[in-house]
Amino acid sequence: xxxxxxxxxxxxxxxxxxxxxxxxxxxxxxxxxxxxxxxxxxxxxxxxxxxxxxxxxxxxxxxxxxxxxxxxxxxxxxxxxxxxxxxxxxxxxxxxxxxxxxxxxxxxxxxxxxxxxxxxxxxxxxxxxxxxxxxxxxxxxxxxxxxxxxxxxxxxxxxxxxxxxxxxxxxxxxxxxxxxxxxxxxxxxxxxxxxxxxxxxxxxxxxxxxxxxxxxxxxxxxxxxxxxxxxxxxxxxxxxxxxx
Numbered sequence: 001x002x003x004x005x006x007x008x009x010x011x012x013x014x015x016x017x018x019x020x021x022x023x024x025x026x027x028x029x030x031x032x033x034x035x036x037x038x039x040x041x042x043x044x045x046x047x048x049x050x051x052x053x054x055x056x057x058x059x060x061x062x063x064x065x066x067x068x069x070x071x072x073x074x075x076x077x078x079x080x081x082x083x084x085x086x087x088x089x090x091x092x093x094x095x096x097x098x099x100x101x102x103x104x105x106x107x108x109x110x111x112x113x114x115x116x117x118x119x120x121x122x123x124x125x126x127x128x129x130x131x132x133x134x135x136x137x138x139x140x141x142x143x144x145x146x147x148x149x150x151x152x153x154x155x156x157x158x159x160x161x162x163x164x165x166x167x168x169x170x171x172x173x174x175x176x177x178x179x180x181x182x183x184x185x186x187x188x189x190x191x192x193x194x195x196x197x198x199x200x201x202x203x204x205x206x207x208x209x210x211x212x213x214x215x216x217x218x219x220x221x222x223x224x225x226x227x228x229x230x231x232x233x234x235x236x237x238x239x240x241x242x243x244x
Contacts, residue, residue: 103139106232110138110168113234117164117222121153133192138168141184145192158205159215160222161193166213167225171232186210 114131122130130149137143165185166174173179189210190197197205214224225234233239 106172107135107138109232109234109239110171111135112238113167113225113236116236116238117225117234121156121221123151123153126151134165134168137165137188138172141169141172141180144187148194149192150195154221156193156196156221157217157219158189158193158197158210159217159220161189161196162210162213162215163220163222163224165189167234169213171227182211182213183207185213 111131114134115127118127118130133145133149137145162185165188169180169185174181174185186207190205190207194204197210199205216223227233228235
């Protein structure tokens with residue numbers, strides 16, 4: 001074999017050997033890669049998702065619980081405010097109801113007194129009208145009648161009507177710093193009982209004279225009825241039975 005042929009033979013042999021070695025190397029590399037893949041830990045994707053979901057769910061529950069607590073606290077505050085408002089309004093209602101009941105009791109007591117004490121002087125068919133006007137004054141110290149009362153059985157004196165009005169006003173609060181004043185009573189008397197408030201010479205009595213409500217005379221037919229211990233009841237048969 002010539003030198004050229006030997007060279008090509010050796011070269012081809014070397015190439016074949018080299019090729020074989022390369023193939024072996026590649027196979028070894030592939031095998032090692034497979035081993036590496038097999039050795040790497042395998043993560044369960046569904047377990048990872050479940051863990052995240054549980055964390056998110058726990059957070060959502062925590063937020064919901066906080067929201068519920070806040071709502072409960074707000075509801076509690078609203079309930080307290082509502083209760084306070086109801087209590088406040090109830091206090092107002094009860095106060096005015098009590099005031100109305102007390103006022104009605106006073107008016108009923110005064111009306112009963114008028115029916116009894118004025119029966120000798122006022123005709124029965126006129127009694128409602130007569131009492132109604134005096135009860136208006138009993139409800140409002142500023143009330144001033146527009147019409148004079150003129151219908152009597154026997155005639156009264158200014159002393160009688162002054163005593164009558166004083167007996168009523170003193171049970172409603174008469175005096176300095178109270179609801180009724182002597183001026184209020186005098187103004188009512190000089191308008192409602194004008195024809196009775198005159199002198200022997202038919203001259204009108206002065207306002208200052210009419211302010212003297214408890215002054216007496218020998219001819220008095222209606223006397224001052226001084227309040228009893230309760231401050232309201234009069235000395236008439238229907239009310240004398242009550243405790244003094």
